[in-house]
Amino acid sequence: MAAAVDLTTHPGHLARRLQQAHYLLWNSMVSEETTSPQFAVLNALVAEPGLDQRTVGMRVGLDRSTIAEVISRLIRRGLLDKVRDPQDGRRYLLRLTDDGVRTHRKLIVRTARMNQVFLAPLSAEEQSVFIDLIRRVADSAEGLRNPGEPLVAQS
Amino acid sequence: MAAAVDLTTHPGHLARRLQQAHYLLWNSMVSEETTSPQFAVLNALVAEPGLDQRTVGMRVGLDRSTIAEVISRLIRRGLLDKVRDPQDGRRYLLRLTDDGVRTHRKLIVRTARMNQVFLAPLSAEEQSVFIDLIRRVADSAEGLRNPGEPLVAQS
DNA sequence: CGGTAATAGTCAGTGCCCTGATTAATTATG
DNA sequence: CATAATTAATCAGGGCACTGACTATTACCG
Numbered sequence: 001m002a003a004a005v006d007l008t009t010h011p012g013h014l015a016r017r018l019q020q021a022h023y024l025l026w027n028s029m030v031s032e033e034t035t036s037p038q039f040a041v042l043n044a045l046v047a048e049p050g051l052d053q054r055t056v057g058m059r060v061g062l063d064r065s066t067i068a069e070v071i072s073r074l075i076r077r078g079l080l081d082k083v084r085d086p087q088d089g090r091r092y093l094l095r096l097t098d099d100g101v102r103t104h105r106k107l108i109v110r111t112a113r114m115n116q117v118f119l120a121p122l123s124a125e126e127q128s129v130f131i132d133l134i135r136r137v138a139d140s141a142e143g144l145r146n147p148g149e150p151l152v153a154q155s
Numbered sequence: 156m157a158a159a160v161d162l163t164t165h166p167g168h169l170a171r172r173l174q175q176a177h178y179l180l181w182n183s184m185v186s187e188e189t190t191s192p193q194f195a196v197l198n199a200l201v202a203e204p205g206l207d208q209r210t211v212g213m214r215v216g217l218d219r220s221t222i223a224e225v226i227s228r229l230i231r232r233g234l235l236d237k238v239r240d241p242q243d244g245r246r247y248l249l250r251l252t253d254d255g256v257r258t259h260r261k262l263i264v265r266t267a268r269m270n271q272v273f274l275a276p277l278s279a280e281e282q283s284v285f286i287d288l289i290r291r292v293a294d295s296a297e298g299l300r301n302p303g304e305p306l307v308a309q310s
Numbered sequence: 311c312g313g314t315a316a317t318a319g320t321c322a323g324t325g326c327c328c329t330g331a332t333t334a335a336t337t338a339t340g
Numbered sequence: 341c342a343t344a345a346t347t348a349a350t351c352a353g354g355g356c357a358c359t360g361a362c363t364a365t366t367a368c369c370g
Contacts, residue, residue, distance in 0.1 A: 004202035005263055007215070011273055012177040012191055012266075014289045017216045019174040020357070021296030022167040023326095027358085036167055037326070047159035054348060060162070061172045066327050068349070073325080090335045090348040108160055111167075118166055121295040126288060133277060133285045134169045140276040141176030175327070178356095182328085192356065209318060221357050223319070228355080245318040245365045 011137070022118065029114040030107060033077075037062065037070055039111065042079065042104040045096050052091040053082075061142075079103055166292070177273065184269040185262060188232075192217065192225055194266065197234065197259040200251050207246040208237075216297075234258055 007013040026036050034042075040060040045051060051059070057067035071094065074080040079100035085091035096104065119127045162168040181191050189197075195215040200206060206214070212222035226249065229235040234255035240246035251259065274282045 003260065003263070004198050005266070007195055007198060008290060009286060010266065010270060011286065011289070012174075012181060012270070013195060013215075014286065014293060015170065015174045015177050016191065016356090017297070018170045018289055018293040019167075020216065021293050021299075022170050023357075025296055025299060026167060035325070036171065040162055040168060043159050043162060052348075060168075061175065062326090063328065064349070065329080065351085068351095069326075085348095088336070088348085092349075105158065108158070111160070111165065115165060115167070117299075118296060119292065121291050122288060129284065130288045130292070131164060131166065131169065133281060133288070134166070134173055135163060136276045137273065137285070138169060138172040138176050141180055141273060142172070144176075144180060144272070171326090178327075190355070207318075217356085218358065219319070220321085220359080223321095224356075240318095243318085243366070247319075 025114055025118055029117065030110040034103060034107060037066075038074055039104070039107055041067070041070055041074060042096060042100055042107075045080070045094055046101070046104055049095050050093050052085065052093055054091075056094060074100070180269055180273055184272065185265040189258060189262060192221075193229055194259070194262055196222070196225055196229060197251060197255055197262075200235070200249055201256070201259055204250050205248050207240065207248055209246075211249060229255070 022036070030036075030039075037060065041056055041062075044056050044059040048059075053067055053071060054064060056062075056071070057064060060067075062070065071080060071082070075082060078097055081095050081097055082092040083095075085093050119130070122130055177191070185191075185194075192215065196211055196217075199211050199214040203214075208222055208226060209219060211217075211226070212219060215222075217225065226235060226237070230237060233252055236250050236252055237247040238250075240248050274285070277285055
């Protein structure tokens with residue numbers, strides 16, 4: 001007997017498809033050079049210039065390895081500068097270049113347009129409900145990190 | 156002036172964080188060996204044994220390159236077999252091994268448990284609304300593929 | 311039948327995402 | 341003050357996701 005599951009009722013599977021759909025829409029409506037995570041980093045540094053790498057990662061939800069890769073690409077493209085913190089030799093302080101500021105400003109308009117298209121299938125009320133629900137699920141799941149004991153129920 | 160945006164209102168950013176949160180929860184509650192996309196492939200082949208690679212990709216929402224990688228890993232682990240279609244020499248027909256069936260069956264229970272934990276912050280009504288909304292957004296965005304003209308509004 | 315178009319799959323290249331191990335610098339402790 | 345613990349960043353390694361270019365096979369059409 002085929003005992004398959006209906007994946008369209010699995011939030012994780014839907015989350016993956018949602019993210020992929022967003023990736024494609026971003027590519028066609030916002031930028032082919034600057035990705036959504038890269039924009040998030042630029043945005044975080046516009047809000048708080050001079051943050052260190054790890055803190056930027058926390059702001060945008062990227063771990064230490066991933067944020068290092070994203071930042072190195074932004075630096076390679078000249079959108080970002082990094083200098084040692086004179087107060088703490090472990091840290092690098094990050095700051096946008098003029099080019100980085102310009103890129104960020106240009107993309108803000110396009111992301112707004114893309115968000116509209118992305119959420120267009122939902123009514124205005126549904127859109128705010130959607131944002132609220134997805135945020136609550138994501139926030140709560142992020143709080144579930146490393147509880148000491150593995151979450152796998154032993155059989 | 157800092158003209159930063161509030162990313163917690165951007166569905167794409169939330170989608171990425173949601174997907175990451177799910178990834179981590181899957182790892183701790185379902186399996187460290189078999190990933191969520193791999194499970195989706197196993198599940199599709201339990202429902203329809205003997206599908207070809209491209210069709211499996213369509214069923215689970217993966218493009219031709221990604222599905223090829225996922226399948227090669229499943230074959231390497233002995234969960235899947237692939238044979239040339241005698242009717243059409245371009246296709247490979249895919250079928251689960253006994254090990255693949257066992258793995259799929261074992262994970263079904265765990266994914267159900269994980270889904271409960273994942274959606275726990277929402278009430279029962281909110282859960283169904285959430286599933287409905289995310290599915291509508293993902294479906295609609297997937298339908299936006301390659302419309303001939305680029306979607307970027309020219310300035 | 312023979313040439314062109316379409317289709318299934320592979321490969322190279324880029325980028326995101328995580329873990330575990332390592333290095334360098336700082337902070338805490340005895 | 342010297343050692344130990346913590347912290348910021350890097351590196352190696354595995355997996356997901358896409359595009360564009362390529363190969364092999366099949367289908368279509370004149």
